[in-house]
Amino acid sequence: MFFLRKYKTIIFVAALLVVALIMISYNLKYGTDQSFSRKIVLEAMAPVQKVLNYSITGVKDNWLRYISLVGMEAENKNLKKQINELKAVLLSYQEGYQEAQRLKKLLSLSNDYNYQFISARVIGREQAALSRIILINKGSTDGLKAGMPVLAPPGLIGRLVDVSWHVSRVLLFIDENSNIDAIVQRNRTQGIISGAGSRGLIFKYISKTQDVKEGDVIISSGMGGVFPKGMLIGQVSHVDRQDGGLFLKITVAPYTDFSKLEEILILSSDETKIK
Amino acid sequence: MLYYLSLPFLSILLIALQSTVTDIIFSGRLVFELSLIVIIYAGFHLDLIRGAILAFVFGFVWDCVGGSVPGLYTFIYILIFLFSFFVSDWLDTGKIYVIACFCFLCSFLKEIILFLFYFLAFKIDVLMNTYFVVIFLQALILGLFAPVFFYLTDRAEAFFYGKKA
Numbered sequence: 001m002f003f004l005r006k007y008k009t010i011i012f013v014a015a016l017l018v019v020a021l022i023m024i025s026y027n028l029k030y031g032t033d034q035s036f037s038r039k040i041v042l043e044a045m046a047p048v049q050k051v052l053n054y055s056i057t058g059v060k061d062n063w064l065r066y067i068s069l070v071g072m073e074a075e076n077k078n079l080k081k082q083i084n085e086l087k088a089v090l091l092s093y094q095e096g097y098q099e100a101q102r103l104k105k106l107l108s109l110s111n112d113y114n115y116q117f118i119s120a121r122v123i124g125r126e127q128a129a130l131s132r133i134i135l136i137n138k139g140s141t142d143g144l145k146a147g148m149p150v151l152a153p154p155g156l157i158g159r160l161v162d163v164s165w166h167v168s169r170v171l172l173f174i175d176e177n178s179n180i181d182a183i184v185q186r187n188r189t190q191g192i193i194s195g196a197g198s199r200g201l202i203f204k205y206i207s208k209t210q211d212v213k214e215g216d217v218i219i220s221s222g223m224g225g226v227f228p229k230g231m232l233i234g235q236v237s238h239v240d241r242q243d244g245g246l247f248l249k250i251t252v253a254p255y256t257d258f259s260k261l262e263e264i265l266i267l268s269s270d271e272t273k274i275k
Numbered sequence: 276m277l278y279y280l281s282l283p284f285l286s287i288l289l290i291a292l293q294s295t296v297t298d299i300i301f302s303g304r305l306v307f308e309l310s311l312i313v314i315i316y317a318g319f320h321l322d323l324i325r326g327a328i329l330a331f332v333f334g335f336v337w338d339c340v341g342g343s344v345p346g347l348y349t350f351i352y353i354l355i356f357l358f359s360f361f362v363s364d365w366l367d368t369g370k371i372y373v374i375a376c377f378c379f380l381c382s383f384l385k386e387i388i389l390f391l392f393y394f395l396a397f398k399i400d401v402l403m404n405t406y407f408v409v410i411f412l413q414a415l416i417l418g419l420f421a422p423v424f425f426y427l428t429d430r431a432e433a434f435f436y437g438k439k440a
Contacts (some may be wrong), residue, residue: 009323009324010323012327013323013324013327013353016327016331017354019331020331020334020346020349020350020353021346022346023338023346023349024344024345024346024347024350027344028344028396035345037335037339038339038345041335041336041339041340042339042340044284044287045291045336045339048287052291052292053295056295124291124294124295124298125294125298133340133341135340169340176393176397176399177393177397177399197409198304198409259298259302260302
């Protein structure tokens with residue numbers, strides 16, 4: 001008893017350290033927890049993040065609306081020109097799409113999945129040196145579940161890791177812990193896309209005999225069942241063949257600028273098959 | 276008691292604020308970890324129990340919101356608090372350069388521990404040159420800002436409690 005009273009401060013601090021260590025080992029063994037305390041913290045954090053986010057967005061919008069009007073006329077002209085060019089491109093794509101639909105019918109191929117999207121707004125970014133996570137303003141009450149794929153047109157950006165009632169955490173592809181099965185669109189070479197933080201993405205386990213070039217488009221392979229097949233991930237930005245290892249060192253630039261994410265889409269009913 | 280009750284709210288507010296500041300100024304490329312300066316300040320000024328609880332709460336909130344492995348930041352924050360607490364007896368914590376250098380060192384140490392953990396637990400493949408540049412810059416920014424934070428906090432303390440800043 002005397003011992004406990006004498007060293008109570010040290011015992012208390014040691015207990016806090018032990019609690020932290022237990023949390024780490026538990027989560028390493030059983031994966032990221034969906035604990036009640038975590039949900040409470042996320043729920044409490046959401047309004048604060050929203051207020052901060054809306055105020056900053058408001059200031060930003062006003063800045064863009066009133067102050068940066070300089071050069072708007074020239075930009076307008078350029079945009080009109082671009083619209084006309086894109087209309088022409090769109091027409092050719094529509095032709096191609098219709099042709100693909102006809103061919104699909106001929107080959108009796110149909111969409112296997114019925115995709116439904118839930119839109120959400122980004123309310124916070126928690127980006128440490130080795131982790132990239134964003135907070136969104138939708139949760140389990142909106143039908144979200146952990147593991148659902150998240151998109152920001154034109155491609156995938158990550159998946160839900162923690163879902164609280166009204167707020168969720170999205171683990172971005174560029175997080176160092178993120179790994180996705182992917183293929184090269186041009187020649188179907190399969191590998192693993194891993195997050196590399198500010199460097200973007202790394203396409204791993206591609207042998208040196210494979211033909212992968214800069215500019216190749218990388219899409220999800222659909223393996224593992226988390227992400228649907230054919231979703232855009234990024235474009236090969238650098239291929240290093242000089243290294244002594246067995247595999248190529250391939251850097252992939254994601255299509256999305258993760259620092260400018262504002263609205264995202266969650267693929268909600270991937271597993272609903274059409275009969 | 277008020278101190279312990281207000282801790283969770285203050286930590287949530289501070290972490291939300293630091294994420295927003297990081298997002299605006301650095302676009303997610305660097306992290307401005309104001310909470311780490313608070314932990315070091317607590318190590319220099321608070322008693323062991325109050326400081327350890329502060330470090331635990333801040334680390335836990337940061338783990339819930341931004342951490343990939345829950346418990347990791349909690350553990351590291353308590354370690355940094357203990358380090359600051361025991362070192363404060365040996366350092367002149369009123370000197371600007373001492374505060375700046377110590378915060379730089381703690382930020383750097385924290386990132387090294389994080390890196391070692393990720394490397395040992397997940398075998399992550401990090402480009403060392405780029406990573407060291409990032410953590411060096413982060414530590415530098417934190418080290419430069421820390422004396423300002425310490426000064427402002429001392430002034431606030433003097434204003435509210437009438438102590439000498």
